[in-house]
Amino acid sequence: xxxxxxxxxxxxxxxxxxxxxxxxxxxxxxxxxxxxxxxxxxxxxxxxxxxxxxxxxxxxxxxxxxxxxx
Numbered sequence: 001x002x003x004x005x006x007x008x009x010x011x012x013x014x015x016x017x018x019x020x021x022x023x024x025x026x027x028x029x030x031x032x033x034x035x036x037x038x039x040x041x042x043x044x045x046x047x048x049x050x051x052x053x054x055x056x057x058x059x060x061x062x063x064x065x066x067x068x069x070x
Contacts, residue, residue: 001060003035004052014058023058 001012010025027038031049038047050056 001056001058003037003050003054003056006035006037006060010060012056012058012060014056 006012006025006028008025008027011022012025013020013022015021021041021043023039023041025037026040026045027036029036030052033052034049035052036047036049038045040046
């Protein structure tokens with residue numbers, strides 16, 4: 001999935017150390033050629049900056065399957 005395609009409210013799942021972790025995109029803010037993304041998962045909240053064309057491995061869903069994050 002390409003970072004510039006993310007929208008607030010999107011969910012995506014990544015495998016991290018053999019475990020499936022679901023992330024919720026809270027905010028996406030373009031900053032020049034970069035994009036700042038605020039994420040939430042069961043591990044907590046984080047903010048990261050990526051180049052807008054960066055690829056993030058994972059599977060995206062546009063609607064939540066539940067109100068909670070894994």
